[in-house]
Amino acid sequence: MEDTARPSGEAHSRLELTTVFGGSGFLGRRIVKHLLDHGTAVRAASRHSTRARHEQVHGGSFSAVKADILDQEQVAAAVSGASTVINAVSLYTEHGDVTFERIHVEAALRLAAAARDAGAVRYIQISGIGSNPRSASSYIRARGQGEEAVAAVFPNAIIVRPAVMTGSDDAFLTTIVRLLRILPAYPLFGSGDTRLQPAFVEDVAEAIARLALGASDPEARLFEFGGPRVYSYRELVEEISRLLGVRVRLMPVPFLAWHALAIVAELVPGAPLTRNQVELMRIDNVAERCGFRELGIEPHDIDVVVQAIREKSRP
Template structure:
């Protein structure tokens, strides 16, 4: 795949509205790219390793343009935004390492992107955050997400904030892991007493919602959307529903959050970081879309149920998920 410099796209893209997607090779980002391409947008993926873009998108589907850009590099960010109609910040960081801190990525990097988008004349900016983002939180990840929202709206007043609930999909680190553990563990340890309320949302529905926000022509843009799935569960109910869909039963046992935090502190040093203290902090609070903010229905997106995807994951029990 050809990887041109920003602004050097061929004539095939010149008549299209161009959207630059930062984080466009990630779990959500690559789906955003696909949905934008299907809607006829020109798409430019800004990535630290643009040569990896070709591996993410299949040979039988439209391929986006790729440019090298790191949210820490103001010149690269500015170049990636040149000539763009819209921009999406889908960059995410769940574990800090080196200069990749939550503040550096979710606050400073987000502010830098928003500021350069405004200076480049970008008409629409979508910033992906998350339900529960809180600048006053004691948890570093949650606090950085909240501060990042404030920084983005200060730099780009017309930005649209997208706050998904916990996202799930066939290749995620949430539902896929739950299915595996429900299938294999004789007893499932819950976060606390399992009463945290969750409204999991299908990652493809979130991507479609973002594409529709960028594609709206009716002037009905809203400053913030909270995106949740069709059902609210307690954590225990979610486990039971997953087990039921799999045709099995799950035995659950409460486990104090303090124990989980201790385990996560150790897990953060393991390869692949299977569990983090910030994930535990998120599980202490309900993760449910606000009734006071627009969501998937206002964007005419019908939310997909967790059980539908569980059925596809568990269709062949002998195959790895």
């Protein structure tokens, strides 16, 4: 069951309501859960609703609307009455006329404008570390231009840039774990020197929930969230193999080869490897300062996630 029009039956004051666009995603559904745990009313918006699951756990403070961020009427309905709006919509592979520019710049701008017009007092745009409006990569450029577009229409907007995120159902560590278990030699991105600072998705979701509740310095506009340790990609793979108790032989693979592989992989539905992932792996993915500590959160390292992945995959 899902709402397709203006949501009804929310018995909460507008000051308590947060709309999470992309509220069914890897990060978005955790933001919803953490907000509900803080006692806030939440409306999750996405093209496919996940209403039942949250209602079972959290009673009536959760509602879901079916809304496409590209549909202006559905966007207006989804943000109506919300005091805070969070944009956690992703697009990792372009298809047809659904481009990085349309989702991460144009739609992000229209969502922020709709939030402003609906009287929201807070808008949080989820972006990513390394976003750069002048990047040669269309993905990284769109993320940077999206940040600028949002700030132009909603000047108080908070930009959140997580590092690569980990969780037992992530697409990052689970892939490394799977490959370490089956491959005789592990292929590195380039020589494996790119620096990464993986952030636990639950920590990021809690941080965003605190931002939505106004926990930050009101002047702060940008938060970068990285985990407690910076690894080179090589060190990360070695650390995961140590935690798994498997021996690893590392094999450097040039970025050009990865790029070619990603072009083919993108033809597969749910692409296991995308060109934007390869482009992101070329540049360091490290937080400039620790947003977690500013919000009183002690971030978790990868060991908790590797342990959870091990338990999940135990026969």
